[in-house]
């Protein structure tokens with residue numbers, strides 16, 4: 001039997017404002033020295049997880065926020081953003097059978 | 108049959124040879140890997156010929172039993188798009204009055220939210236649920252100011268899984284658009300439009316057609332396309348010699 005089926009709380013739906021416990025948000029790292037404050041990343045972010053403040057961009061870590069799509073990473077003309085943490089849900093909505101993240105691979 | 112044979116003999120169709128191991132990505136792979144959802148558009152409209160070229164690739168998608176169960180609608184009337192967006196926002200606001208897991212101190216909302224999640228667990232999955240809240244608060248646009256929106260409808264009477272067929276045809280169009288340097292974003296928060304009698308009547312969405320999803324299309328601001336890291340997924344592999352492996 002797969003491991004996730006053995007888990008008793010698998011079927012239990014939880015309120016997902018319990019950050020860390022039932023939901024782990026994605027995180028991006030912004031190199032403040034490279035950022036020129038153009039705001040493209042904030043405009044691209046579907047989760048409104050990025051905020052432009054004092055001509056620099058920073059992350060908001062309240063719900064709802066980053067789902068680690070990487071759209072901000074891709075759009076930044078300065079290469080100032082890096083994807084660090086990956087979005088994960090717990091319990092009922094848990095993502096299964098995932099491995100290490102990577103860029104497109106050539107085999 | 109004879110004609111096909113002649114074609115092959117005369118070599119009028121060239122054969123495609125697979126890449127060597129480790130070879131650079133070809134043009135198709137490049138477009139697939141670089142495609143990102145675009146949520147920031149220029150005001151410039153996309154010329155008709157490009158839109159027609161994009162729609163044409165949707166027409167050539169595979170479908171169960173070659174039923175081609177799709178119907179496309181192109182919407183460029185900005186007033187119409189704005190009006191629809193406003194109605195989507197209104198619907199999301201209404202929904203958030205009953206189901207909002209994020210707001211603190213409203214136990215009954217949480218309880219109803221959980222019920223919604225249980226019985227409609229795709230729509231009320233935490234990610235779209237969070238996005239609905241953002242739309243209700245107008246922090247997330249509906250069609251993101253795109254000058255053109257393509258509506259994808261399916262014929263409900265069709266064979267097999269028409270929704271899958273429509274999805275494939277949509278992705279054909281999306282990839283074509285990105286290969287032209289245009290930007291797209293799939294937008295499934297169009298769902299209220301497909302349910303509201305007012306819009307069904309105005310847009311003529313009626314049996315056998317059903318709105319599946321929409322794609323926003325336009326010239327992007329900046330260069331949003333680029334490669335990003337993604338999680339790998341377990342792939343179960345049953346090998347020729349009878350053995351089994353899981354790769355990532």
Ligand SMILES: Cc1cc2nc3c(=O)[nH]c(=O)nc-3n(C[C@H](O)[C@H](O)[C@H](O)COP(=O)(O)O)c2cc1C
Nearest residue numbers: 046069071142143144146292293294295296297320
């Ligand atoms: C069927 C479908 C519906 C989507 N609906 C929306 C939507 O309503 N609004 C939105 O901003 N993005 C929407 N998206 C875009 C996803 O958020 C996006 O594909 C995902 O975050 C991955 O990012 P990428 O497309 O840049 O690779 C949708 C995507 C799909 C496939």
Ligand code: SF4
Nearest residue numbers: 035036038039041076
């Ligand atoms: S896109 Fe890059 S440079 Fe522009 S605001 Fe975002 S992080 Fe800064």
Ligand code: SF4
Nearest residue numbers: 045066067069070072
């Ligand atoms: S990875 Fe996606 S969701 Fe996260 S901050 Fe960047 S654009 Fe927003």
